[in-house]
Amino acid sequence: MEDEVVLLDLWASPFAIRVKIALEEKGIKYECKQEDLFNKSHLLLEMNPIHKKIPVLIHNGKPISESLIIVQYIDQVWNHKSPLLPSDPYQRSQALFWADYIDKKIYGIGRRIWMGKEDQEEAKEELIQTFKTIERELGDKLYFGGESIGYVDVALVPFTSWFYTYETCANCGIEAACPKLIAWAKRCKENESVSKALTDPLEIYGYLLQLKKRLELQ
Numbered sequence: 415m416e417d418e419v420v421l422l423d424l425w426a427s428p429f430a431i432r433v434k435i436a437l438e439e440k441g442i443k444y445e446c447k448q449e450d451l452f453n454k455s456h457l458l459l460e461m462n463p464i465h466k467k468i469p470v471l472i473h474n475g476k477p478i479s480e481s482l483i484i485v486q487y488i489d490q491v492w493n494h495k496s497p498l499l500p501s502d503p504y505q506r507s508q509a510l511f512w513a514d515y516i517d518k519k520i521y522g523i524g525r526r527i528w529m530g531k532e533d534q535e536e537a538k539e540e541l542i543q544t545f546k547t548i549e550r551e552l553g554d555k556l557y558f559g560g561e562s563i564g565y566v567d568v569a570l571v572p573f574t575s576w577f578y579t580y581e582t583c584a585n586c587g588i589e590a591a592c593p594k595l596i597a598w599a600k601r602c603k604e605n606e607s608v609s610k611a612l613t614d615p616l617e618i619y620g621y622l623l624q625l626k627k628r629l630e631l632q
Contacts, residue, residue: 419444422458422470424451426621428521428572429481430469431611435568436485438607440492452628482513485568498565512551512558513569519544520573527584528622529629538584542591549595556601563605571608574599578615579622 419437423430423446437444449458449468461470461477471478471487478487489498500506523544526537548570552558558566577599580586589596602608 417442418472418474420472421446422449422455422461422468422472423447424449424468426613426618427468428576431572431575431613432481432568433469433471433484433488434611435563435571435607436488436498438610439496439498439563439568440488441495442488442492482517482569485565489565496562498559498563498568500559500564509558509565512548512566516548516566516569516573520570524573524576524580527580527586529626530583534584538580538586541580541586542588545588545592545595549592552594552598554594557598563602563607567602571599571602572612574602575613575615575618579619582619 419442421430421433421437421444423434425448434446447455447457449455451468454466458468458470459466461472462468462479465479467479469479469481469484471484473487473491478484485498499509520541523537523541526533527541551566557563558570577588580588603612
């Protein structure tokens with residue numbers, strides 16, 4: 415019997431994109447159900463009653479929440495191909511550390527940039543320093559996972575669709591400051607699993623303009 419895999423999704427969300435990349439890497443067929451975060455579906459509220467957020471992966475009727483936890487779940491359940499986390503305990507701990515670092519830093523800082531509040535300039539500097547720290551960890555490797563896409567790559571690459579927004583809102587200068595990171599992003603996009611899942615940067619920017627208006631009206 416074939417697995418039933420459903421993703422409660424928001425097309426612009428970097429967190430949902432992580433899950434889509436992982437599923438594509440594993441070659442798993444799945445159904446996407448788009449959510450409106452201002453009018454959440456009964457299914458989302460039922461499947462994630464604690465946080466009431468996307469993404470939620472529903473595997474044979476059972477929900478898994480939080481993007482990095484979902485990616486780990488996908489890697490463990492469908493372990494027949496494209497391992498995302500290293501088998502070595504130390505290397506695995508490092509991958510978990512850097513994915514957690516990305517999770518705690520980029521979205522929050524980026525939000526301060528596109529919201530355009532008084533601390534935008536400070537947020538711009540924080541973002542560049544964060545990317546420089548991540549770039550040092552990449553070093554001269556092709557991917558954070560080594561020779562192929564791994565857990566940290568999956569955690570980070572969805573945010574590259576937001577680079578245009580960061581630059582348009584605050585002229586961050588990411589490419590000049592972090593050329594190795596930009597080259598890594600281009601390599602990632604050569605993989606079908608990434609190119610299929612990533613959203614167009616111009617569409618992201620348009621979405622965030624609308625989102626900003628809705629947030630300001632609340």
